[in-house]
Amino acid sequence: MGRGVGSKVVTAMDKPLQESGCTFCGSCLDVCPVNALVEADRSRKGREWEYDRVPSVCLLCGNACDIAVSTKDDMIVKINSYGEEGSAERYICAYGRFGFDCLLADTRLTSPMKKQDGKLVEISWEEAIDIASKELKKAGSNAGFVATGSITNEDAYAIKKFATDIVKTKNYDTTVSLYGDKETLLSASPNMDSVDMIVVVDLNPDQWKRVLPALDALVRKAANGGAKLVTINANETGLGSVADVELIGSETELLKSFIKAAIDKGVTAPPDLASAVSNAAVSEDIEKAATLFAAAKYPVIFTSPAMYTATVNVGLLKGSVVSVPVESNAKGVLLMGLTTEGKTYKEMVNGATSLLYVIGEIPVKSAPKVDFLIVQTTHLTDLAKQADLVLPAAAFLEDDGSIVDYLGNLKFICQAIEPPGSAKANTDILADLAKAMGAEIAEVSDDELDNLTKYEFKCKVSPFEKKAGFDVKVDEMIEMLNSSVLNGTRLFWLKNVEKAAV
Ligand code: SF4
Ligand code: SF4
Numbered sequence: 001m002g003r004g005v006g007s008k009v010v011t012a013m014d015k016p017l018q019e020s021g022c023t024f025c026g027s028c029l030d031v032c033p034v035n036a037l038v039e040a041d042r043s044r045k046g047r048e049w050e051y052d053r054v055p056s057v058c059l060l061c062g063n064a065c066d067i068a069v070s071t072k073d074d075m076i077v078k079i080n081s082y083g084e085e086g087s088a089e090r091y092i093c094a095y096g097r098f099g100f101d102c103l104l105a106d107t108r109l110t111s112p113m114k115k116q117d118g119k120l121v122e123i124s125w126e127e128a129i130d131i132a133s134k135e136l137k138k139a140g141s142n143a144g145f146v147a148t149g150s151i152t153n154e155d156a157y158a159i160k161k162f163a164t165d166i167v168k169t170k171n172y173d174t175t176v177s178l179y180g181d182k183e184t185l186l187s188a189s190p191n192m193d194s195v196d197m198i199v200v201v202d203l204n205p206d207q208w209k210r211v212l213p214a215l216d217a218l219v220r221k222a223a224n225g226g227a228k229l230v231t232i233n234a235n236e237t238g239l240g241s242v243a244d245v246e247l248i249g250s251e252t253e254l255l256k257s258f259i260k261a262a263i264d265k266g267v268t269a270p271p272d273l274a275s276a277v278s279n280a281a282v283s284e285d286i287e288k289a290a291t292l293f294a295a296a297k298y299p300v301i302f303t304s305p306a307m308y309t310a311t312v313n314v315g316l317l318k319g320s321v322v323s324v325p326v327e328s329n330a331k332g333v334l335l336m337g338l339t340t341e342g343k344t345y346k347e348m349v350n351g352a353t354s355l356l357y358v359i360g361e362i363p364v365k366s367a368p369k370v371d372f373l374i375v376q377t378t379h380l381t382d383l384a385k386q387a388d389l390v391l392p393a394a395a396f397l398e399d400d401g402s403i404v405d406y407l408g409n410l411k412f413i414c415q416a417i418e419p420p421g422s423a424k425a426n427t428d429i430l431a432d433l434a435k436a437m438g439a440e441i442a443e444v445s446d447d448e449l450d451n452l453t454k455y456e457f458k459c460k461v462s463p464f465e466k467k468a469g470f471d472v473k474v475d476e477m478i479e480m481l482n483s484s485v486l487n488g489t490r491l492f493w494l495k496n497v498e499k500a501a502v
Contacts, residue, residue, distance in 0.1 A: 009036070018501040023207045024094040024494055025217075030081050039078055039098075041490075046072045054416040055082050057328070057403060058096035059150040059396045060485060061478050063214035064328040064405035065092045069100075069397060069416035076100045076397060076417055088192055088221045093213040094494060095485065100397060102488030103420070107379045109392035110421025120380075120390060125422060125432070131389055133436040135355055135372045136167050144171035144353030146345050147338065148360035148481060149327030152401025152413060153452065155426040156329075156336035157444040159359060162430045166439045170342030171353055175362055175481070176330045177345045179472045180305030180323065185330055186457040187308060188320035189408030190300045192218065197228040197296035199289075199314065202251050202307040202466070203324055204237045204474075211475045215302065215324060215406075228292040232258070245289040252310055252464040256280040259313055261290030267317045273461045276313075293317075306470040309462040316461060324406050326477050332404035335452045336444075358383065359393070359426060363480035376429060379484035393426050394419035401427075402449055410453050 001010045011020035028037050035048070051070040058065045058079075066082035066089065079097050083090030102108075112128030113120040123131075136143055145163045147155070151174075163172040176185070198219050205216035219239055223229040231240040232247045232254045240246035247254045260280040263269050267290075282290075293299060299319035303311040308323040315321035325331065343352045351368035358364075358375045367373055367386035375387040378395045398419040402412050419425070424432075427441075434441045479486060486495065 016501075018497050021208075023210075023213070024098075024498075025092065025207065025213070026094060026097040027081070027091060029097075030090075042078060045075075045077045051077055054414045056397065056414045056416060057405075057411045058092060059328040059403065059413070060095045060099065060482050061210075061212060061214075062325040062327055062330065062406050063212055064403060064411060065089070065096055065214050066411070067092055067096055071416050074417050076103070088218045088225075089214070091214050091217040091221075093207065093210055094491065095210060095482065098490045098494070099482075099485040099488055101490050102379070102485045103395055103397065103417075105379065105484070105488055107381075107484065107487075108420055108423075109378060109380055109384070109390060110423055111392060112422070113390040115388045120385070120387075125424075128389060128391060129432050129436045132374055132391070133433055135374070135389075136357070136433070137437065139169075139353070139355035139372070140167065141169045141171075142353055143167050143169045143355040143357065144343055144348040145169070145173075145357045145359070146348050146362060147174045147333075147358075148362055149174050149176040149325065149330040149333050150396070150481065151329060151333065151360055151426065152396075152399070152403055153329065153332040153336050153449065154401045154444055155359070156333045156338040157448075158427045158430045158441050160336065160338050161441045162434055166434050166437050166441070169353075171340060171348060172338060173340035173343070173345040173348065174333050174338055175345060175477075176325065176327065176333055177339065178477070179326055179470045180308075180330060180334075181339070182334050183458055184305040184308040184467055184470065185323050185325055185334055186455050187323040187408070188315070188457065189453070190320035190322060191298075192222070192300070192407070194298045195222055195227050195300045197230070197292060197299035197319070198222055199230045199232065199293070199299060199301040200237075200239055200243075201232045201255065201301060201303040201311050201314075202234070203302055203304050204233065204235075204239070205324075206238050208238070209475055211478060212324065219302070228296065230258075230289040230292065244292060245285050247285055247289060251307055252466060253280070254286070255310055255314060256464050257282050257286045258289055258293070259317065261286045262293050262317055265290055265294040267294050269317050270461055273313055273316055276461065276464070304470075306467045309458060309467060310464045312458055312460070312462055313464070315459060322407060326472065326474050327481065328405065329403035331406070331408065332402070332452060335404060335455055358387075361481055361484055363477055376426065378423070381484060391429055392419075392421065392423035393429065394423050398423070399425045402452075404452050408453060408455075410449060
């Protein structure tokens, strides 16, 4: 805006950023070629050429974006998107880009602690491991383990081995069981660069609310690039407002009608699917959506885990159906077999075992009534404050490992900095515990990791039903799973600025 020395970079209509529709994703920092736009707190943190750059993955939501972590003197200086130049996946949101300052928060755990006279007091690792191993031996098959779905494959493997082989309990589960299972989460692995149509079913990804924002950005980018977009949802959505066709109503009925209309337009379907939808009513909008689908060469259908089996029916006509989880490694955790054979996640966080061992920031604020509670996490969360024993864990930026993302890709997490104080990687803590209990946990092999991308997924005609028991509020769950990150200085500021602007 303006001319000559008076010219300046402004938002549309020169409004403040928070009133301009800006999502604070910081992608403008990635694209600015001359560093005219840089992070406000980067001054006096060195020059670009002095940084070490580590490729990794953001584990804060189900999109698991590729990131490049720049470090100097064992401090993270900035995080950028690491998606391929020009690809639809070159995006990260404000959480992934700016949330790393939570690693230095006052609430960060740097030493093990035990409850003494109602207060948590710092202890050595030797004492912590001694207490934990004795309590775990005492509880045996009545011990329970719960973790989040954003732990690495290596963590999931170690937890399962430790629980089954050493503690001898069948009670191990994750937050993934709140919104999906193997049948509803293991899905196709599409090539997003070939997509010419996207159908979004029972999902409301939203960059402004930071709910699966990278998926929102990916779909919008594909649509801007010419891919057709149809949304099928019970309510209006942001993506619906930019779709070629927005279908609102009962998702299962709309799916039936959509398939019926596509078959009427000559798309081939298995005979039992054709007969299951033969009586479905077809509206003008459905006709329009089916015409686009019939013409598409490579459609991709994104859906919630709860609607996955019903949506698979569309994939039987053509294209790939992708089930989108809330958490970054939901698929990997399931493939690693961290699904209970005993008490479920819900039962355990309600006190179904005598000892509960929690790994990560689970969406639970008050402690279950158990004899002994161990919390292994990065920050002093509300739950950790109520624990009998607190074990300080490394954050994902301080650890190595792998995950399987929502598109079925095996991705690697690379350690960018050392954990603070005496915090340790989850796998190292479990290995120390195993040793104290007279055993060892074998490491996951490269072959086992490679096999994670060769899973089988459901692709047969299925009932048009939304799977019960998997209804979570995705926005609330992401916020609870990341509350320590969101209370880091910059995101806390952002939340309040955005609130004030409403
Ligand atoms: S939406 Fe993102 S890329 Fe656009 S101005 Fe805001 S921060 Fe920059
Ligand atoms: S969209 Fe999700 S995974 Fe990607 S940067 Fe944001 S929080 Fe991280």
